[in-house]
Amino acid sequence: MDVLIVGAGAMGTWFGDAVDAEVAFADVDPAAATAAANTVGGEAVPLEDDTTYDVVCIAVPLSHADGAIADHAPRADAAIVDVSGAMVDPLAAMARHAPDRERASLHPLFAPERAPGSIAVVREDAGPTIETLLAALKDRGNELVETTPQEHDEAMKTVQSATHAAVLAFALSAEDVPEGFETPVYEELRALARQVTAGTPRVYADIQEAFDGAEAVADAARALAEADHDEFETLYAEAARKLREEADQE
Ligand SMILES: NC(=O)c1ccc[n+]([C@@H]2O[C@H](COP(=O)([O-])OP(=O)(O)OC[C@H]3O[C@@H](n4cnc5c(N)ncnc54)[C@H](O)[C@@H]3O)[C@@H](O)[C@H]2O)c1
Ligand SMILES: O=C(O)C(=O)C[C@]1(C(=O)O)C=C[C@@H](O)C=C1
Numbered sequence: 428m429d430v431l432i433v434g435a436g437a438m439g440t441w442f443g444d445a446v447d448a449e450v451a452f453a454d455v456d457p458a459a460a461t462a463a464a465n466t467v468g469g470e471a472v473p474l475e476d477d478t479t480y481d482v483v484c485i486a487v488p489l490s491h492a493d494g495a496i497a498d499h500a501p502r503a504d505a506a507i508v509d510v511s512g513a514m515v516d517p518l519a520a521m522a523r524h525a526p527d528r529e530r531a532s533l534h535p536l537f538a539p540e541r542a543p544g545s546i547a548v549v550r551e552d553a554g555p556t557i558e559t560l561l562a563a564l565k566d567r568g569n570e571l572v573e574t575t576p577q578e579h580d581e582a583m584k585t586v587q588s589a590t591h592a593a594v595l596a597f598a599l600s601a602e603d604v605p606e607g608f609e610t611p612v613y614e615e616l617r618a619l620a621r622q623v624t625a626g627t628p629r630v631y632a633d634i635q636e637a638f639d640g641a642e643a644v645a646d647a648a649r650a651l652a653e654a655d656h657d658e659f660e661t662l663y664a665e666a667a668r669k670l671r672e673e674a675d676q677e
Contacts (some may be wrong), residue, residue: 428482429480429481429625430451430481430484431452431482431484431499432469433457433484433487435459435462435486436627438486438535439486439543440462444466444467445567446560451470451471451614452464452465453471460523474608479502479503481505481556482503482556485499485507485511485517486510489513490635493516496509497520505554505556506529506556507525508532510588512583514534514547515577518576529557531550532576536572543570548561548573549575551672587640588637591623591634591635591641592640592641594619596645601620650662
């Protein structure tokens, strides 16, 4: 199987390494394509070309995903997939531009440096090519989480948009404290903030643009900041109840 990966950044490189296939990388930045090809042992190819491949994988920034799907769908002989992290719009674009090809959207729910992990998967019109790709990802230790485009995009409001906003708001508002004062809770949150801020700012801004969750975090923070003693106790109890109910459902 040969795979064209459009977008040779962090996720394109991860995908090229994770699938068991001959891979070619194309990128608006030819140096990125060369670097990815050198890293995983594939080939760097021009972006503007009409060579076809068994599979086309779209791994460009979220805001460019639909355009890249439109441009490169005709280059897919058997299947087109994306790893852009949203599902409703990319799957609609794939259905529009590759209606007679296998199609799936995959969202690796981790940064490449923490692979393998869970991958949210929607098989819209899958067949043997996509099943082979998914089997390779499973063999590499990833867990496939079946979902729907709507369920996935709704969940990302909390899992990504709200989570990133809360962690970054902590990082922005935290003041230096003398060494030795770390509580277990503070230490964990600071470690999380360091993890989140080690990523690429544009990836996180694209997520905020795609999924709205930050406003709810701002509202909750404002309510906590303005609460008197009794109101704070009530909000604390409400948070505990929500988490207990969620745990009971697991
Ligand atoms: N980084 C993560 O943790 C992560 C995890 C899961 C999913 N994603 C998603 O993967 C996608 C890629 O993210 P990334 O972290 O690899 O970003 P990145 O910036 O590392 O790589 C993106 C690459 O795409 C190229 N590019 C931009 N527009 C292009 C176009 N129109 N055609 C061809 N190439 C183009 C850029 O030059 C760059 O090399 C995003 O949609 C992101 O949301 C990222
Ligand atoms: O740093 C990690 O491992 C992440 O989980 C990164 C993270 C996230 O925080 O939501 C960032 C973007 C991707 O779409 C998926 C995961």
